[in-house]
Amino acid sequence: MEDSQSEQQRMIRRHNREKKELQARIQSMKNSVPKSDKNKRKQLLLDVARLEAEMEQKHQQELEKFQEGLPDNSSVASVTEDLAKMDLENQPPRFSRSQRRRERRAALERERQERIAEGETEQLASYRHDEEEKLRTILGAKNLEMKNITADGQCMYRAIQDQLVFSVTVESLRKRTADYMRKHIDEFLPFFCDTETGNAYSRDDFLGYCDDIVGNLSWGGLLELRALSHVLQTPIEVIQAESPALVFGVEYTKRPLTLVHTRYSCSLGEHYNSVKPLEAGAVGGAAPRLF
Template identity: 45%
Template sequence: MEEVETPEELLIKQHRKEKKDLQAKIQSMKNAVPKNEKKRRKQLTEDISNLEAELSQKHEKELKLLKESCLVEEVSNSLGSVTVANDEETSDSRRPSRTSKAQKRRDKKAAEEKEREMRIAEAEVENLTGSRHQEGLKLKGKLQEKGLQIREISSDGHCMYRAVEDQLRGRGISFSITELRAQTAQFMRSHADDFMPFLTNLNSGDMYTADEFEKYCSDVADTAAWGGQLELRALSQVLQLPIEVVQADSPSILTGEDFDKPPIILIYMRHAFGLGEHYNSVEPLKELANEEDG
């Protein structure tokens, strides 16, 4: 007997087809614009980003509506089955079991396998509609306007310093993570009045004492303590370079704007790797780089 697909399975199948159709459409759009027409190619990347975002939002809305409708139906069915179950309980208890133990095991295994497949399908949909994916789409659009794309940096507590190191390397400047951390800590120590007011004790809410601030700077220099906006302010002064931080849902933050040089560009992600906040570097958009090489 052929197994009937659930509404969620049918919707996921439809979403896969729509994504496939969109990719075909995108390819046709790319083929229609000559590579040497850079202005049209730039507009093309924006149009593609918008199409991908619209489809993702559509899928998220459809999945949400389906789950809501299924929940209502499930509650209704549960209430309707209570009376029937009560009426049949006595007679059912006296009926001899017609299902063998082997059949029960097979049924249980089949049910577990079906549940596993549904979890995999739901995870796939969540990956396409979740916060991380939406953040990635927004960042992709912003970077394409600059002719850039994300360059992944490992998530190990040093991500901000590694991203800065990567950007400096692209300019022929060599700084190790250890050197960047040490110079950041030293600058903060020598300009304590500029940084201490922004640091507070999590338990008391009071501004850091001198000892607490020294401990903070030591952690910056000697551990894998995560770096943030304060450390970027110090690094900008150390390097005598502006640093621009691009975010998905907020305007870019520019530190060290007084320095008349092209900024180092970092990407700040709130939902990377499911681990929370993370910094990445950037690199030239491969499509544009290929066009220039050609």
């Protein structure tokens, strides 16, 4: 047990050292790019985010691999950010994969807020402006404009709800989505993997993911959109600024529901909005009805 704890502590110290070295490298990169060069500052922000994500992924994989090698009765628990300061003898059991997914999402949220607090608002504002301009052009060609949806972790479902011609609750949409995915597990399982490592998850992991859709109000994404297109028997189009539109449920003939996926327009990160017809007299001419 003492050997395991010592090895774990050495790993934590090495991770902390590597993080400090990375921050020094990032600071050097920032100093080398003039603040007046907006294009290079944009690329710098992307490079910094990539380097931080790669290191976080590497450290997470090392910690998980270390824990997997511990005996079942080991009292050494899963490592958190302040593990070095905690009493290793009193740690909770290792997190399940679904718990780790939630922890990683929470960590990403904290990192976004920290980056904003550290003075990255100028670059983010530039990204946001460019994204909104591109989306305005794409939507304008369709005689549409963006309709803001509350950023509460349920934006995808609320954007779908906003465009349906019949009344339905977000809770119902979540339940019907989870039920469909459970009944068609073989259709979804090949696409269900760890977004950070690309490793496939098991059937039990997938069923736990479906439980989270209903019980933990998890974010909606591509798997859920695919399921909802079948549940509603309606195509769902997702418009993005930097990529071609995604369409789910192309086999259905109803008028598509249209969502807008943004990366920078919401301070919390990726977000889904709804759309509405352009107001009369707006650029782009009279807008058709959505339904």
